[in-house]
Amino acid sequence: FAAKTKLTSIIRYYSMPEQSQAIMIYTGWERHALVGGDVRLSCSFFSWRWTSEEVTFSWTYRPDGARDSISIFHYTGGVAYVDNKGPFRDRLEFVGNPGRRDGSILIKNLDYNDNVGRPSSVRLLVFEKVPIQAGVITGAIIGVVLGLLVLIVVIYYLMRFLVARRVFSLSVSKHGKKKKEGSQQRQGPVPAADPSKVKAAASEKKKQESRKDKK
Amino acid sequence: MLLILLGVLILHLIILTLLIVSTAASAWSVGGEISKDLWYSCMTTNGGYHCQTATTEDWIQAVQALMILSLLFCFFSLIAFVFQLFNLVKGGRFFFTAIFQILASVFVMCGAIIYTVMSPDNGSGTQFGYAYVLAWVAFPLCLISGLIYIILRKKE
Numbered sequence: 001f002a003a004k005t006k007l008t009s010i011i012r013y014y015s016m017p018e019q020s021q022a023i024m025i026y027t028g029w030e031r032h033a034l035v036g037g038d039v040r041l042s043c044s045f046f047s048w049r050w051t052s053e054e055v056t057f058s059w060t061y062r063p064d065g066a067r068d069s070i071s072i073f074h075y076t077g078g079v080a081y082v083d084n085k086g087p088f089r090d091r092l093e094f095v096g097n098p099g100r101r102d103g104s105i106l107i108k109n110l111d112y113n114d115n116v117g118r119p120s121s122v123r124l125l126v127f128e129k130v131p132i133q134a135g136v137i138t139g140a141i142i143g144v145v146l147g148l149l150v151l152i153v154v155i156y157y158l159m160r161f162l163v164a165r166r167v168f169s170l171s172v173s174k175h176g177k178k179k180k181e182g183s184q185q186r187q188g189p190v191p192a193a194d195p196s197k198v199k200a201a202a203s204e205k206k207k208q209e210s211r212k213d214k215k
Numbered sequence: 216m217l218l219i220l221l222g223v224l225i226l227h228l229i230i231l232t233l234l235i236v237s238t239a240a241s242a243w244s245v246g247g248e249i250s251k252d253l254w255y256s257c258m259t260t261n262g263g264y265h266c267q268t269a270t271t272e273d274w275i276q277a278v279q280a281l282m283i284l285s286l287l288f289c290f291f292s293l294i295a296f297v298f299q300l301f302n303l304v305k306g307g308r309f310f311f312t313a314i315f316q317i318l319a320s321v322f323v324m325c326g327a328i329i330y331t332v333m334s335p336d337n338g339s340g341t342q343f344g345y346a347y348v349l350a351w352v353a354f355p356l357c358l359i360s361g362l363i364y365i366i367l368r369k370k371e
Contacts, residue, residue, distance in 0.1 A: 134271040141280035146287075 035110055040095065042104040057103050073105050220300070223363055227296065227316075230356050231289050234323065237349040238282040241269070244334060246341030252334070253279050253346075274333040281326035282350070288319035289357065296364070303369045313364035320357035327351050 041059070059073040072088050074081040080094040088107055096104040243252035248259040253275060257266040269275055292315030299309050327350045334343075 132271055132273060132276075134268060135276065137273050137276035138280040138283070141277060142283055142287075145280075145284050 037110055038106055038108045039110060040104055040106045042102075057098075059103075059105055075103065219367075223360070223367065224296070226356065226360050226363075227289075227293055230353055230360055231286075231293065233349050233353040233356070234282070234286045234289055234319075237346045237353060238286050240346045242344035242346040243330060243350075244341050244347070245344040249341070250344060252330070253282065274329055278326045278330045281322045281329070285319040285322035285326065285353075285357075288315045288322065292316040292319060292361075292364075300369075305369060307369050309364040309367055309369075313361050316357060316361035316364055320354055320361055323350055323354040323357060327354060 057075050058071050070083070070086045072083045072086050073092060073094065074083075075094070075098060078098075082092050082094065083089060091108045093106045093108065094104075095106045096102040238253070241253060241255040241257065242250050244250070250257050250259075252269055254269055255266045256269050257264050259265075292312050295315055296309060296312040299307075299312055303309070327347070330347065330350075
C-alpha cells in the first residue's frame with residue numbers, strides 16, 4: 001500500500017526588534033512516503049554570518065483542525081531533544097548537522113495514522129544566538145583608545161623632560177665650543193617635542209651665553 | 216579678536232551638543248513604530264513604549280564606542296581650548312585643541328560610515344533617523360572647527 005504523507009512548511013522571517021536574528025530556511029514542501037518506510041524531512045538554513053553550534057531550532061507538528069502545535073524535536077545549546085510523548089515517539093531521529101547548517105530529521109516506520117489526509121504544517125523557527133555580550137567590544141575600543149592617549153601624553157612629557165636634561169648636560173660638558181653648541185641646540189635632538197618650546201629654550205640659552213661672553 | 220574667539224567657542228559648543236544628542240538618543244533607524252539603535256530598540260504600541268536593548272552585534276558596539284570616543288575627544292578639546300587660551304605663548308597656535316577636535320571628527324566619520332554600511336535593510340519601512348543625520352552633520356562641523364583651531368593664532 002502506498003500512502004501519502006503531506007507535510008507542508010511555512011517559512012517565517014522575523015524582523016526587528018528582537019534579540020535574535022532569523023535566518024533564511026529552506027525545507028521541502030511535500031514529502032511522499034510508503035507505509036512502513038522512512039521519510040527524511042530535510043531542512044537547511046542559510047545565513048551570511050558564520051553560524052555556530054549555538055543555533056536553536058525546533059520542528060513542530062500541527063495536524064489540520066487542531067489548535068495546538070506539538071514540538072516534536074528541539075535543538076538548543078548543542079543538544080538535540082527528541083520528543084518521546086507525541087505521535088512520533090521512538091520513531092524520530094536527528095540526522096542533521098547544525099555545524100553544516102543542516103537541521104534534518106528522519107521519521108521511521110511510517111504509519112497510516114500519520115496521514116491526516118489534509119496537509120499539516122511544519123513551522124521551523126530558527127534563532128541565532130550571538131555569543132558576544134553587550135558592551136564588551138565597546139569597552140575594549142574605548143579603553144584601548146584612551147590608553148593610547150594617556151601613553152602618548154606620557155611619552156610627550158617624558159621626551160620634553162629628556163630634552164631639557166640633554167640641553168643642560170651639553171652646556172656643562174662642552175664649555176668652550178659655544179658655536180657648535182648653538183647649532184646643535186637649534187636642530188633639536190627630538191622631533192616629537194614641541195618645536196616652539198625647544199626653540200624658546202635654545203634661544204634663551206644662546207642669550208645667556210652671549211651675556212656671559214660680553215662679561 | 217574677541218568676536219572670533221566667541222564665535223569659535225559657540226561653534227564648539229554646538230558641535231558638542233550635536234554629538235551628545237546623536238550619541239544618547241536611540242534613533243539611528245526609525246520605521247513606522249520602531250525606533251532603534253544605538254542603545255535601545257523601542258516599539259510604540261497603543262500609546263506605550265516597549266523597549267529592549269539593541270542587538271549586541273560587534274558593529275553596533277563599534278559604533279557605540281566610536282561615538283562615545285568622539286564625544287570625549289570633543290570635550291577634551293574644549294578643555295584644552297580654555298586651558299590654552301590662558302596659558303599659550305603670544306603667537307602660538309591652539310595645537311592640542313586642533314588635534315583633539317580633528318580626532319573627534321574622524322571618530323564620528325568612522326562611526327557613521329560603519330553604521331551606514333552595516334545597518335540591515337529591513338524592508339521599505341525603515342529609514343535613517345534624526346540621530347544618524349545629526350552625526351553626519353556633526354562630522355564636517357567638527358572638521359572645520361579643528362581646521363580653524365589650526366589656523367587660529369593667539370594675538371596680543
